[in-house]
Amino acid sequence: MKSKYTTIIDIARQLNISKSTVSRALTGHPNVKEHTRKAVLELANSMEYQRNSLALGFSKHTTNTIGIMVPEFMSTYFPSVIVGVQDVMQAAGYNVVICQQNESYESEVSNMKLLLSYRVDGIIVSHTKETRNFDHFTLAQRRGVPLVFFNRVPDDMNVPNVVVNDYEAAFQAVEHLIAIGRKRIAHLAGPESLVNTRLRRQGYLDALKKHDIPYNPDLVLSYDLTTEKVKIYMKHFLDLATPPDALFAINDPTAIAAMEVVKAKGLRIPEDIAIVGFSNDFSAQLVYPGLTTVAQPTADIGRTAAEMLLQELKAKVKNDYSIKKAPTVQLPTKLIIRESTMVKEKTKKR
Amino acid sequence: MKSKYTTIIDIARQLNISKSTVSRALTGHPNVKEHTRKAVLELANSMEYQRNSLALGFSKHTTNTIGIMVPEFMSTYFPSVIVGVQDVMQAAGYNVVICQQNESYESEVSNMKLLLSYRVDGIIVSHTKETRNFDHFTLAQRRGVPLVFFNRVPDDMNVPNVVVNDYEAAFQAVEHLIAIGRKRIAHLAGPESLVNTRLRRQGYLDALKKHDIPYNPDLVLSYDLTTEKVKIYMKHFLDLATPPDALFAINDPTAIAAMEVVKAKGLRIPEDIAIVGFSNDFSAQLVYPGLTTVAQPTADIGRTAAEMLLQELKAKVKNDYSIKKAPTVQLPTKLIIRESTMVKEKTKKR
DNA sequence: TTTTTCTGTGGGAACGGTTCCAATTTTTTG
DNA sequence: CAAAAAATTGGAACCGTTCCCACAGAAAAA
Numbered sequence: 001m002k003s004k005y006t007t008i009i010d011i012a013r014q015l016n017i018s019k020s021t022v023s024r025a026l027t028g029h030p031n032v033k034e035h036t037r038k039a040v041l042e043l044a045n046s047m048e049y050q051r052n053s054l055a056l057g058f059s060k061h062t063t064n065t066i067g068i069m070v071p072e073f074m075s076t077y078f079p080s081v082i083v084g085v086q087d088v089m090q091a092a093g094y095n096v097v098i099c100q101q102n103e104s105y106e107s108e109v110s111n112m113k114l115l116l117s118y119r120v121d122g123i124i125v126s127h128t129k130e131t132r133n134f135d136h137f138t139l140a141q142r143r144g145v146p147l148v149f150f151n152r153v154p155d156d157m158n159v160p161n162v163v164v165n166d167y168e169a170a171f172q173a174v175e176h177l178i179a180i181g182r183k184r185i186a187h188l189a190g191p192e193s194l195v196n197t198r199l200r201r202q203g204y205l206d207a208l209k210k211h212d213i214p215y216n217p218d219l220v221l222s223y224d225l226t227t228e229k230v231k232i233y234m235k236h237f238l239d240l241a242t243p244p245d246a247l248f249a250i251n252d253p254t255a256i257a258a259m260e261v262v263k264a265k266g267l268r269i270p271e272d273i274a275i276v277g278f279s280n281d282f283s284a285q286l287v288y289p290g291l292t293t294v295a296q297p298t299a300d301i302g303r304t305a306a307e308m309l310l311q312e313l314k315a316k317v318k319n320d321y322s323i324k325k326a327p328t329v330q331l332p333t334k335l336i337i338r339e340s341t342m343v344k345e346k347t348k349k350r
Numbered sequence: 351m352k353s354k355y356t357t358i359i360d361i362a363r364q365l366n367i368s369k370s371t372v373s374r375a376l377t378g379h380p381n382v383k384e385h386t387r388k389a390v391l392e393l394a395n396s397m398e399y400q401r402n403s404l405a406l407g408f409s410k411h412t413t414n415t416i417g418i419m420v421p422e423f424m425s426t427y428f429p430s431v432i433v434g435v436q437d438v439m440q441a442a443g444y445n446v447v448i449c450q451q452n453e454s455y456e457s458e459v460s461n462m463k464l465l466l467s468y469r470v471d472g473i474i475v476s477h478t479k480e481t482r483n484f485d486h487f488t489l490a491q492r493r494g495v496p497l498v499f500f501n502r503v504p505d506d507m508n509v510p511n512v513v514v515n516d517y518e519a520a521f522q523a524v525e526h527l528i529a530i531g532r533k534r535i536a537h538l539a540g541p542e543s544l545v546n547t548r549l550r551r552q553g554y555l556d557a558l559k560k561h562d563i564p565y566n567p568d569l570v571l572s573y574d575l576t577t578e579k580v581k582i583y584m585k586h587f588l589d590l591a592t593p594p595d596a597l598f599a600i601n602d603p604t605a606i607a608a609m610e611v612v613k614a615k616g617l618r619i620p621e622d623i624a625i626v627g628f629s630n631d632f633s634a635q636l637v638y639p640g641l642t643t644v645a646q647p648t649a650d651i652g653r654t655a656a657e658m659l660l661q662e663l664k665a666k667v668k669n670d671y672s673i674k675k676a677p678t679v680q681l682p683t684k685l686i687i688r689e690s691t692m693v694k695e696k697t698k699k700r
Numbered sequence: 701t702t703t704t705t706c707t708g709t710g711g712g713a714a715c716g717g718t719t720c721c722a723a724t725t726t727t728t729t730g
Numbered sequence: 731c732a733a734a735a736a737a738t739t740g741g742a743a744c745c746g747t748t749c750c751c752a753c754a755g756a757a758a759a760a
Contacts, residue, residue, distance in 0.1 A: 004492065004493050004494045005469075048492075050463060050466055051467055052408070052469065053467040053469075054405075054407045054469055055404075055408050057404045058402070058404040058405050058408050061353055063404070073423060073429045074426060074429055074632070076424060079423045079424055082423075082450065083450075083452065086450065086452075095464050097447040097449070098447070098449070098450065099448070100429075100436065102433065102436070113400060114403075116400055117401055117402065118403050119403075119404055139398065142398075143354050143355060144354045282424070283633050283636050286606060286633050286637045287636045287637075288637070288638025289638075
């Protein structure tokens with residue numbers, strides 16, 4: 001069955017010239033007579049010719065396409081990183097294909113293989129919460145496909161990455177809670193597998209220490225980020241003999257789910273319990289009361305990751321395989337204070 | 351420069367057999383001696399062989415990959431449709447690549463060409479708000495690449511699609527506003543280019559008519575869905591001599607932006623103005639007060655679209671090109687009533 | 701034993717494009 | 731006007747895989 005796509009051979013036959021010439025005319029090679037080029041371009045246009053990227057990538061060993069793999073996109077974090085990536089990549093003449101893992105390690109491995117089998121030129125990644133084995137990533141490296149990580153970065157891979165200072169941001173967030181007079185600060189942490197979890201918890205611990213607040217293990221719980229579970233953990237916190245007067249949550253969905261539980265119990269935010277989240281998801285400003293949270297420059301993260309990948313791609317072409325420390329870029333965060341931690345001045349004045 | 355990828359030829363050479371046999375062993379062709387197959391699979395494994403999808407697609411004229419194009423993914427609507435699509439497609443052994451248009455017509459055309467140049471087997475689409483010309487879609491059809499639309503469907507293309515009954519849903523939403531006693535119901539509509547806009551407005555108009563509420567053109571505005579503009583339009587509504595006592599918004603982001611304006615003006619929701627949105631975005635339950643809205647079965651929409659595409663792909667293989675009316679599937683919506691339209695019983699009782 | 705039917709394997713074309721090299725044509729130069 | 735140089739074109743190899751065809755050897759049937 002003849003394919004319905006026009007090929008350069010079709011064009012060549014019609015014009016009675018060789019396919020080499022057609023190819024040259026279409027790719028803008030200088031050595032084609034103006035007359036010929038015009039004829040080719042016109043016919044190509046009228047036949048709706050469209051280059052076959054499969055054949056091209058196959059023959060050139062490069063596809064001008066990069067992949068981006070994200071663990072999920074139900075929060076606004078990853079989508080807006082992606083927008084930043086596309087921004088830079090499109091300007092550089094690259095195509096971007098997006099893969100979404102649904103937080104499943106298995107999907108991650110198969111998406112990785114998919115991208116490699118399509119011979120993408122490079123990949124930008126944030127791994128799933130389940131990922132503990134990084135072989136599928138080193139495989140890409142062995143194949144000479146540059147990787148750039150963001151947000152969730154494997155500990156022991158020497159790979160370029162762009163992150164925020166999770167430690168510092170968490171430290172500041174907790175200090176803010178202390179500054180408004182809270183002493184029993186709970187922390188709902190993420191899964192141990194994520195660097196972010198560990199760094200943010202360390203920030204939490206060190207902020208407590210700096211202000212001579214003893215660390216209470218009862219007030220720290222790790223969980224797997226499935227927000228249904230937040231109900232259980234928050235109930236646990238609130239049922240303690242002396243319940244916490246503040247919560248630092250690993251991210252905004254967690255914080256928001258926690259708020260539901262607090263409100264359902266008839267407690268007031270922030271009077272009874274102040275709450276801080278992380279990432280400044282779109283919904284953080286919508287919930288009632290507005291959620292104090294650490295803003296991340298998502299689009300910038302995407303743009304920076306894309307630029308780093310372009311660097312890698314350029315270095316690769318130049319065969320610059322010098323083994324050096326992979327670069328890490330750290331972008332600034334900003335604590336956004338909203339009602340969930342706002343001491344009401346009015347109440348005091350009256 | 352030798353590629354770093356293992357090929358079947360590498361394997362054939364090492365085992366001193368022909369590449370045909372290697373190919374057969376790897377693809378599970380029956381005519382291979384068990385002994386040979388085992389040797390091939392083992393060596394392939396240890397050499398980390400990974401089939402070259404470019405070569406495969408190129409040679410077989412089919413890629414086992416479908417594309418999905420969405421206008422944006424900052425709201426939760428499209429991401430959750432995508433999850434539904436992936437669900438079905440992965441089970442059917444297809445890969446899914448995602449393209450995002452940022453509501454730009456130009457991106458839509460170039461993403462379409464990208465997908466076609468990669469010879470995807472089919473495409474699921476929701477077009478941008480800017481799209482008025484559908485040539486890039488008919489091009490795909492001429493190439494024999496089946497399309498399935500959802501949510502935003504071109505008017506005059508005979509193409510399979512899955513939608514909700516926008517008319518009916520809007521009708522119900524407005525009737526609900528009338529039921530709680532509202533008479534001056536404003537409508538912030540979307541751009542004229544979208545079918546959804548026209549259907550929902552018709553639902554709005556007919557609900558008014560049914561309840562003998564005269565149509566007031568001052569209370570209906572079309573806008574381009576850039577939420578910054580909502581401020582202008584809402585101010586206009588609220589500054590009318592007799593301002594509206596209810597708002598039916600084209601979608602949830604619009605409704606939520608409108609709520610901001612209303613609250614900033616010191617008016618109460620729903621007492622002064624009741625508000626209804628559309629789609630039941632994740633944020634609809636988070637805003638204060640909770641937003642009444644029309645829930646769409648997003649994951650089902652994705653799954654259904656995927657199943658329809660699989661049908662098309664199957665029909666295509668069987669060379670079943672009978673020209674018939676393309677199927678339309680309509681999925682049910684559900685009006686979710688929250689505080690933004692909830693008459694407070696308590697207040698009455700007291 | 702001879703013929704027929706399977707099995708397993710190898711060889712080579714095909715897919716659509718790029719690219720290098722050689723051949724041809726055109727232009728320039730002496 | 732011939733020779734040299736430059737411009738333009740054609741031919742063929744190549745990329746990795748599938749798949750059809752041919753063929754050898756083994757097993758089954760005659």
